[in-house]
Each structure stands twice: as C-alpha cells, then as structure tokens.
Amino acid sequence: MSALFEPITLRSLTLRNRVWMAPMCQYSAHPDGPDQGAPNDWHFAHYTSRAVGGVGLVLTEATAVSPEGRISPWDLGVWNDRQVEEFSRIARFLDEQGVPFGIQLAHAGRKASTDAPWHGGGPVGEPYGWPTVGPSPIAFTEGHPVPEELSAAGIAAVVAQFAAAAERALAAGFKVAEVHGAHGYLIGQFLSPHSNHRTDGYGGSFENRIRLALEVVDAVREVWPDELPLLFRVSATDWLEHGGWTPEETVRLAKELLVRGVDLLDVSSGGNAAAQRIQAGPGYQVPFAARVRAETEMPVAAVGEITDPRQAETIVAGGQADAVLLGRELLRRPTWPLLAAAELGATPRVPSQYARAYPRPAR
Numbered sequence: 001m002s003a004l005f006e007p008i009t010l011r012s013l014t015l016r017n018r019v020w021m022a023p024m025c026q027y028s029a030h031p032d033g034p035d036q037g038a039p040n041d042w043h044f045a046h047y048t049s050r051a052v053g054g055v056g057l058v059l060t061e062a063t064a065v066s067p068e069g070r071i072s073p074w075d076l077g078v079w080n081d082r083q084v085e086e087f088s089r090i091a092r093f094l095d096e097q098g099v100p101f102g103i104q105l106a107h108a109g110r111k112a113s114t115d116a117p118w119h120g121g122g123p124v125g126e127p128y129g130w131p132t133v134g135p136s137p138i139a140f141t142e143g144h145p146v147p148e149e150l151s152a153a154g155i156a157a158v159v160a161q162f163a164a165a166a167e168r169a170l171a172a173g174f175k176v177a178e179v180h181g182a183h184g185y186l187i188g189q190f191l192s193p194h195s196n197h198r199t200d201g202y203g204g205s206f207e208n209r210i211r212l213a214l215e216v217v218d219a220v221r222e223v224w225p226d227e228l229p230l231l232f233r234v235s236a237t238d239w240l241e242h243g244g245w246t247p248e249e250t251v252r253l254a255k256e257l258l259v260r261g262v263d264l265l266d267v268s269s270g271g272n273a274a275a276q277r278i279q280a281g282p283g284y285q286v287p288f289a290a291r292v293r294a295e296t297e298m299p300v301a302a303v304g305e306i307t308d309p310r311q312a313e314t315i316v317a318g319g320q321a322d323a324v325l326l327g328r329e330l331l332r333r334p335t336w337p338l339l340a341a342a343e344l345g346a347t348p349r350v351p352s353q354y355a356r357a358y359p360r361p362a363r
Helices: 041-052 081-097 152-172 186-191 211-223 247-259 286-295 309-317 328-332 336-343 352-357
Strands: 008-010 013-015 019-021 057-064 101-106 176-181 230-235 264-268 300-303 323-326
Touching: 019 336, 041 057, 041 081, 057 176, 081 101, 081 152, 101 152, 152 176, 152 211, 176 186, 176 211, 186 211, 186 230, 211 230, 211 247, 230 247, 247 264, 247 286, 264 286, 286 300, 309 323, 309 336, 323 328, 328 336
Parallel strands: 019 057, 019 323, 057 101, 101 176, 176 230, 230 264, 264 300, 300 323
Antiparallel strands: 008 013
16 A cells, blocks of 8 residues: 555544645736635636545645735635635635545735736735735835834734634635745744844844744634644755854744644745745755654654655655645646556545546556
C-alpha cells in the first residue's frame, strides 16, 4: 500500500490521502461592487477540477479577512454574506466528491494593495489601491508604500477579523481552516525581526514577535469547532543571513501552536524580504518540514517543487512529512493524484463518470 494514499485523520476529519492542493492566488475576483472578493465561475472550476482529480484536501488561495487585508483588489475575501454564499456553492460540490474544503485565512499587511503578477505585481495605485498597515513603518521594498504601524487597537481589530472570518467560513461549509502566517504577510511580518522593529509587547523578543500569531490562533480556535482541524502556514526561514526569521524559531513556534490546538503545520519559506536568497530545487523546503516533525509532536505538510509521485511517496513514507501540498504541478496536471495512485500501485478514487479512462484494479 502506498503511504501517500493512506488516509489521515485530523481530529474527527478523515482525509482520503496525503496529496493536497496548495493555496494559489488566482487574482480573479471582482475588485469592487456587490461581488467584491466573492468566488466566481473561475474559482468554481479551479477548485472543483482538482477535487475531481483526486486530491485529499482543497485549500483556497489566501482569503482576506477584511478588504484592506487583500493582497490585490482581485483577491478572494470572507468578510461578508455574499462571499459566504458563493463559497457555499463550491463547498457543496466538494462534499459530493468526498473532498474537504479548506480556507486559508489571511491578511497581507504591508504587502497589500498590489497588482496582479501578470501586470508587474507592484503597488496598484488608483482607483483600486488603499493604505497598508504593518508591525512597523517599513516598506516591503523600494517603490512600495510605507505602511502605517498598527496600534494596539488595530492589532485587536485584526484578531477579531480573523475570528469573524472563521465563523463565516464555517457557515460556508468549510471543514478545515488554515491561518496564513507565511510569505511575508501580516502575521509573518510580526514574526520576523526583519520587518518587526516594535518596542512594545508585540516586538523585540521571540515571545513578543509571536504574540499576534498566538492571539489569532486562539481567537480562531475559540470559534472553530473542536471536531474540525486548524492548520497554520509558516515560512520556516526568511532566507536571510542575518536579522530574519529562522528554522530554529519555526520549531519553537510549532511547539507553542501545538498546545493551542493547531493540528498541522504547513511549512513553506520566504516571501518577507526582497533581498532573500532562496536555494531552490526539487523538494527544497522538505528539510524544514522534516525538522519540525522530528523535533516536535506537530504533524506537518511539505510543499515546494514536489512534482514526481515517487518523490512524494518517499517524503511521506520516510517520515519527513505527513502530507504533501502541490501547487504548480496541479496547475499543469489537475489529475496528478489519480495518475500517481496508478503509478504507485494504489487504487485511484475515480469519479464514476471518468472510470472508463482508468484501469480496473486486479481481482
């Protein structure tokens, strides 16, 4: 039996395999009007096709907890009832396929109000732009606006927005929630001394820099049902020689998150510094996930240039991670899990409508 296609249970939720769809921004929502931030037909096709293709879990793109928390004006959000209504349509379809729908709750902080990447990804400006916020008045990079430093009241408001967004996600039919603390967005900005120069209770020491992350997790866990899993995505390193977030701190954070009810750490890296020097390659982030798994009791998921079924099988079977998240490879091949199952000798969970395209298992 393939380890990659063994079920995994998180709290009361059993996922049928360890191949999950990673969050991938689509920059395709309406930027204004009554449908602002709501998923549309593009998102329906994007998410449901991967469920049909055999993944064990579908995670949304970074879904903003407030309008100003969007990365771009074309991002998804979950701050109003219209968005809940449209997410519900996707959730119902995924339920029919036996695939849980997970939401990644996010606030972009100082990296908000930017354009779509195919338009350059810089500050979006008028008519759609808005002022940004962050832990400190430090721009992400040259040409980006200096964010307003969040006050204590502003931080409390953000924490409340995450909790309210989690409640809406539950109403929409999501079965998994993930707090986005990676890639240089707001929570990750607070974690890293590169972007957090505060001198109050949210800056300086490790304990202070992780305070916002823990407050958000506590607030979300309070409204998220005990029987449903909560994940946290982290950048294990800023990829800086000095003054950045480190793998050692990631291990320390994982231990804190575990006792607060986080069920799995989704381990990525980078995104918080324009000067980062990423050493990329096949499975380049897997060692970060493996270290967390080896040094804590926290289950982990690995992501980053995982493209080959036997590579993914080795990661899970070898105990480096409990699951793998696929991004670009699922854009190229939406049915990758079905093809991988066949290659690894597992029985693909094929929809009846597609069964003619796959060999019958030997009797």
